Amino acid sequence: MTRPPDSPGVGRRLGVDVGGTKCLGVVADDTDSVIAEFRRPTPRGLGSTAAVLNAVEDIVREAIETVGPVDSVGVGVPGLVSRAGVLRAAPNLDGIADLDVAGMLSDRLARSVIVDNDATCALVAEWSIGSGHGIDDLVLVTLGTGIGGGLVLGGDVRRGANGFAGEFGHMMVDPDGLPCPCGRRGCWERYASGSALGLFADEGGFAGGPEVLAAARSGDTAAVEIVDRFSSWVAVGLAGLANAVDPEVIVIGGGLVRDANVFFPGVERHFMTALYSADRRSLPELRLATLGERAGAIGAAMLGAAHGR
Amino acid sequence: MTRPPDSPGVGRRLGVDVGGTKCLGVVADDTDSVIAEFRRPTPRGLGSTAAVLNAVEDIVREAIETVGPVDSVGVGVPGLVSRAGVLRAAPNLDGIADLDVAGMLSDRLARSVIVDNDATCALVAEWSIGSGHGIDDLVLVTLGTGIGGGLVLGGDVRRGANGFAGEFGHMMVDPDGLPCPCGRRGCWERYASGSALGLFADEGGFAGGPEVLAAARSGDTAAVEIVDRFSSWVAVGLAGLANAVDPEVIVIGGGLVRDANVFFPGVERHFMTALYSADRRSLPELRLATLGERAGAIGAAMLGAAHGR
Numbered sequence: 001m002t003r004p005p006d007s008p009g010v011g012r013r014l015g016v017d018v019g020g021t022k023c024l025g026v027v028a029d030d031t032d033s034v035i036a037e038f039r040r041p042t043p044r045g046l047g048s049t050a051a052v053l054n055a056v057e058d059i060v061r062e063a064i065e066t067v068g069p070v071d072s073v074g075v076g077v078p079g080l081v082s083r084a085g086v087l088r089a090a091p092n093l094d095g096i097a098d099l100d101v102a103g104m105l106s107d108r109l110a111r112s113v114i115v116d117n118d119a120t121c122a123l124v125a126e127w128s129i130g131s132g133h134g135i136d137d138l139v140l141v142t143l144g145t146g147i148g149g150g151l152v153l154g155g156d157v158r159r160g161a162n163g164f165a166g167e168f169g170h171m172m173v174d175p176d177g178l179p180c181p182c183g184r185r186g187c188w189e190r191y192a193s194g195s196a197l198g199l200f201a202d203e204g205g206f207a208g209g210p211e212v213l214a215a216a217r218s219g220d221t222a223a224v225e226i227v228d229r230f231s232s233w234v235a236v237g238l239a240g241l242a243n244a245v246d247p248e249v250i251v252i253g254g255g256l257v258r259d260a261n262v263f264f265p266g267v268e269r270h271f272m273t274a275l276y277s278a279d280r281r282s283l284p285e286l287r288l289a290t291l292g293e294r295a296g297a298i299g300a301a302m303l304g305a306a307h308g309r
Numbered sequence: 310m311t312r313p314p315d316s317p318g319v320g321r322r323l324g325v326d327v328g329g330t331k332c333l334g335v336v337a338d339d340t341d342s343v344i345a346e347f348r349r350p351t352p353r354g355l356g357s358t359a360a361v362l363n364a365v366e367d368i369v370r371e372a373i374e375t376v377g378p379v380d381s382v383g384v385g386v387p388g389l390v391s392r393a394g395v396l397r398a399a400p401n402l403d404g405i406a407d408l409d410v411a412g413m414l415s416d417r418l419a420r421s422v423i424v425d426n427d428a429t430c431a432l433v434a435e436w437s438i439g440s441g442h443g444i445d446d447l448v449l450v451t452l453g454t455g456i457g458g459g460l461v462l463g464g465d466v467r468r469g470a471n472g473f474a475g476e477f478g479h480m481m482v483d484p485d486g487l488p489c490p491c492g493r494r495g496c497w498e499r500y501a502s503g504s505a506l507g508l509f510a511d512e513g514g515f516a517g518g519p520e521v522l523a524a525a526r527s528g529d530t531a532a533v534e535i536v537d538r539f540s541s542w543v544a545v546g547l548a549g550l551a552n553a554v555d556p557e558v559i560v561i562g563g564g565l566v567r568d569a570n571v572f573f574p575g576v577e578r579h580f581m582t583a584l585y586s587a588d589r590r591s592l593p594e595l596r597l598a599t600l601g602e603r604a605g606a607i608g609a610a611m612l613g614a615a616h617g618r
Contacts, residue, residue, distance in 0.1 A: 080585075080586055080589065080590055088586065088589045088590055089586040089589040089590070091586075097589060098589065136470075137467075137469050137470040151462075151553075151554065153460075153462055153463075153467040153469070154462075154463070154465060154467055156463060158446075158462040158463055158467070158554065159555065160446050160462070160554050160555020160556060160557075161445075161446040161555050161556060161557035161591065161593070162555055162590060162591045163555070164555040164590055164591075165553065165554045165555040166553070166555075167552040167553070167555075167585050168552065168553055170552045170585035171480075171548075171549035171552050171553060172482060172545050172548070172549055172583065173481060173482065173483070173484065174482070174483050174484070174485075175482065175483070175541075175542075175545050175583075176483075182585055182586065184582070184583065184585070187585075232484075233484075236481050236484050239480075239481070240480035240481060240549070241553065243476040243477065243479045243480050244460075244474065244475070244476070244477055244480060244550065244553060244554075245460065245467065245469050245474045245553075245554075246468065246469020246470050246471055246472070246473040246474040246475075246476075247469060247470060248469075248470035273493070274481065274484075274493065276389075276476050276479035276491055276493070276496075277389055277397065277398040277400075277491065280389065280397045280398040280406060280407065281389055281397055281398070281471060281473055282470065282471045282473075284470070
């Protein structure tokens with residue numbers, strides 16, 4: 001299908017990524033290049049359900065006022081999202097549950113809005129135009145406030161029976177371990193997310209993740225040890241995923257990638273010892289995501305464009 | 310393609326499953342019904358590499374002598390099998406490594422022999438004609454001496470980039486935990502396999518897995534507690550897999566299925582508490598395998614018939 005090039009909004013797609021701290025919107029053109037960006041803080045606390053929807057609506061309206069009409073709107077949200085776009089559970093979003101995000105945003109904006117899991121959006125973006133480009137068997141793991149992710153196997157995104165695949169952060173790595181806000185114990189994201197690094201840092205006398213990373217960067221022995229412990233936990237989960245699905249590439253994304261130079265060499269080293277029969281197999285390649293904080297929004301725009309006209 | 314019904318061997322396919330204790334061969338007809346069965350103990354100890362190949366060769370020759378020619382031969386072996394049929398590592402088979410099983414058996418038998426991972430064979434069988442029939446998003450977990458498995462996602466078997474997917478037994482559920490023959494610690498199969506149940510039983514004063522299962526069946530409190538602990542470890546790994554790939558069905562196979570009436574209710578109960586957001590999602594259904602100990606051999610026959618003419 002071709003359209004005249006001067007039609008308003010032709011090929012422009014809007015994507016919004018609802019994160020734990022901010023909502024980021026991008027308008028991309030039909031080559032998936034970002035031509036404009038918009039952001040709002042993610043509202044927290046009482047009444048946050050309506051406030052989060054308001055923030056997304058504001059971004060959509062501001063984007064259209066600024067760049068003109070868009071062909072499609074896609075939104076990524078952190079949590080279990082049904083195939084119909086209902087947010088079933090979002091522990092990192094004040095526990096929002098059973099919210100028909102797709103239906104409510106479609107009503108408010110009087111247009112079709114596609115809603116998907118935020119990590120699935122990031123997977124689609126990194127797989128299509130990022131560091132997983134062209135890989136048929138790919139795992140994306142996002143290290144941020146929590147841990148999310150997604151799978152490409154046999155050349156297509158695998159969302160599972162209900163669209164809930166990729167909840168890697170809640171795979172248990174120590175069932176008698178640290179309590180998780182999800183109600184279980186020993187979930188991987190309690191040991192290998194940004195929140196976990198912050199906890200390890202606090203226990204070691206540092207004021208949070210950024211401080212321990214800075215200290216490790218300048219060679220502080222205690223900080224290096226804490227970061228190494230964190231890296232080994234990251235590797236435990238990555239190796240488990242590699243044992244389970246044998247990806248060609250594992251892409252590490254999420255906010256922690258900014259500090260990858262500090263912790264990533266340790267992850268690569270520990271991965272070799274955590275992976276089953278590492279010395280006798282082709283090894284999955286560990287890569288860093290290349291789309292940065294925009295991955296989720298770009299992927300949301302792509303999914304919106306694919307399904308949401 | 311049709312062939313005259315009286316052609317020798319038409320539609321008959323031979324499959325051999327090399328297990329930790331026995332090698333089981335089946336001849337199936339073109340509807341995958343088993344028409345004959347052959348077995349040998351799996352040789353262990355010094356010189357076992359050649360002895361294992363001898364055992365498989367013996368079964369193939371005996372089968373052909375007994376039922377007449379077969380169209381194809383498939384063999385399932387426990388360990389990492391490359392797409393070319395090389396057994397890269399087999400910790401539960403005396404550590405056989407880098408053995409070109411497909412090439413060596415093809416030479417010995419002067420015909421094409423297809424070799425694949427034993428759990429992949431079982432997956433193909435249970436998915437095609439067993440309790441996973443018709444399921445597009447399916448996980449098979451085999452509980453035996455170790456833990457193996459495989460994945461069907463999006464309606465096809467997903468073997469990963471190198472064919473090594475499904476090594477669920479070596480996902481770590483406690484990185485500081487029990488040592489594993491694979492060289493790591495805390496692998497799931499140290500807690501949730503037949504070997505693990507045997508260890509728990511010994512620790513509790515019972516003489517191995519069968520005795521503790523029998524005692525639990527007759528209501529012995531200590532035995533019930535041991536089996537419950539075992540069941541909870543099985544559930545931890547199943548929940549991790551469900552979090553990762555969101556299957557519609559998880560099929561539990563392997564030798565332990567014979568005693569499922571003792572431990573499976575506990576697995577189902579613990580699975581509900583181990584699964585992320587179990588109360589807010591469609592739950593994967595846990596099913597028992599239906600093909601019993603023949604699953605691997607039947608699947609090997611199927612894979613041989615599909616690829617091995």
